[in-house]
Amino acid sequence: MAKSKFSIGPAALVAAAFIGPGTVTVATKAGANFGFSLLWALLFSVVATIILQEMTARLGVIGQKGLGQSIRELVKNPLLKVLSVILVVSAIIIGNAAYEGGNIAGATLGVQAVWNYPSIANLDLAALLIGLIAFIVLWTGSYRFIEKILIAVVLLMSVAFLVTFVITKPDLGALFKGLLVPSxxxxxxxxxxxxxxxxxxxxxxxxxxxxxKKKWSTPEELSQARQDIYISIPLGGLISIAIVSTAASAFFGSQLEIDSAADMAKSIEPAFGNLAQYMIALGLFAAGISSAITAPLASAYALSGLLNIPEDLKSRSFRLIWLVILVVGVAVASLGLKPVSVIWFAQVANGLLLPIIASFLLWAMNQGFLGQHKNNAWQNVLGLLVVIVSIILGAKSLLSAFELL
Structure with a gap:
């Protein structure tokens, strides 16, 4: 029976990821270094997220399949199946290991702002403790309650950016130009x-x-899944835009390098004064811990579908997958690299891997098992546009890295 009352769904967690340590760091650096001129990239990202997540919602609700399971079932040729699984598994492991390193590094960045702790055998003590917390929560399966608390703290920090955005009175002309005129x-x-x-x-x-697919199971409930997306994703995007705009107003033209939580805190000082550093520290720690728990879990769900492993939170194989991602993330965060650098690399890696995963999603959304709910022409055009723009930007960055452009 279809549920008649709307309730917050998976898109809220997707939106919560916007305001993790990666967004706070990257958006602050974007505003500090380029002012309002890159806001169009965030607008594109929000629209792209809505387009792709709406497809995943249809895949789950109508097809009752996860994306990993769809990829495994749709590739019929044995050789192509093996190559596809290897490609996507590699993308998930590389991308999520880097992302997990950024999550834990983001949490350590928050700790460093208020505690000058020692290292143990050249390993970052805070990274080890954060990894241990994530391990215990994942092992016991009690992550949902803790995650709700941590998301609430992160949302508090997001309110700080929205309040500061209003207080700093950014140049609205420059803001809308940055949003609507790509440069x-x-x-x-x-x-x-x-x-x-x-x-x-x-x-x-x-x-x-x-x-x-776990929350909704009938075509009538698809509207609820879409409503969840259309409310949650734009809200997350609004917060990201506020962070860039606040940093642009506070830092652009100052030549300040954003290397610590203390640097980021200066952008919300108009709202919180001397408490700004503690607000940023608490928010980064909460965002990092929350993401450090969900990223390995998401990896386990993705790889379970690809490798035909039961999605049982307590099975040995399921636990092994998230444990590998968690351990690699702790190792990356403990290498003595600047946390901001680790977070930065994680976001760039995600951007480069996006076209691969999005291409598989587009393919799955054109299959007959979805019936009348498979992609129409406009949905395919929009999905292809997201993939093409991502490929062009990724190719440009790689060419620049090798000094070929």
Missing amino acids: LPDSATLTVIALIGTTVVPYNLFLHSSSA
Whole structure:
């Protein structure tokens, strides 16, 4: 029986990912270095997220399949099946390991703002403790309650940016020009990819489809899944735009390098004064812990579908998958690299991997098992546009990295 009352669904978690440590860091650096000129990339990212997550919702609700399961079932040729699974598994492992490293590094960035702790055998103590917390929560399966608390704290920090956005009175003309007139200043390509990578997170496509099929199961409920997306995703985008705009007003033209939570805190000082550093520290820690729990879990759901492993939270194989991602993330965050650098790399990696996962999603959404709910011409055009723009930006960044452009 269809549920008559709307309730918050998987898209809320997707939106919560917008305001993790990656978004706070990347959006602050984008505003500080390029002012309002890259806001169009965030607008594109929000629209792209709505387009792709709506597809994953249909895949889950109508097809009752996760994206990983769809990829495994749709490729019939044995050789192509093996190659496809290897490609997507590699993308998930590389992308989520980097993302997990960024999550944990983001949480450590928050700890560093208020506690000058020692290292143990050249390993970051805060990263080890955060990894241990995530391990315990994932192992016991009690992550949902803790995640709700942490998301509430992150939302509090987001309110800080929205309040500061109003207080700082940004140049609305420059803001709307940045939103509506695409431009690519020198050295801005990686920042654009990072903004896309921190908003359109590839693992969310797997997580959303698997979560949607568990929450909704009839065509009549598809409208609820869409309403969930159309409310949650734009709200997350609004917060991201506020972070960029606040940083642009506070830092653009100052030549300040954003390397710590203390640097980021200066952008919300108009709203919180001396408490700004603690607000940023608490928000980064909460965002990092929450994402450090959900990213390995999403990896386990994605790879379970691809490898035909039961989605049992307590099975040995399921636990092994999230444990590998968690351990690699702790290792990356403990290498002595600047946390901001780790977070930055994670978002760029996500942006580069997006076209691969989105292409598989587009293919799945044109299959007969979806009946009248498979992609129409406009949905295919919009999906292809997202993929093409992502490929062009990724190619440009790689060519620039090898000094070929």
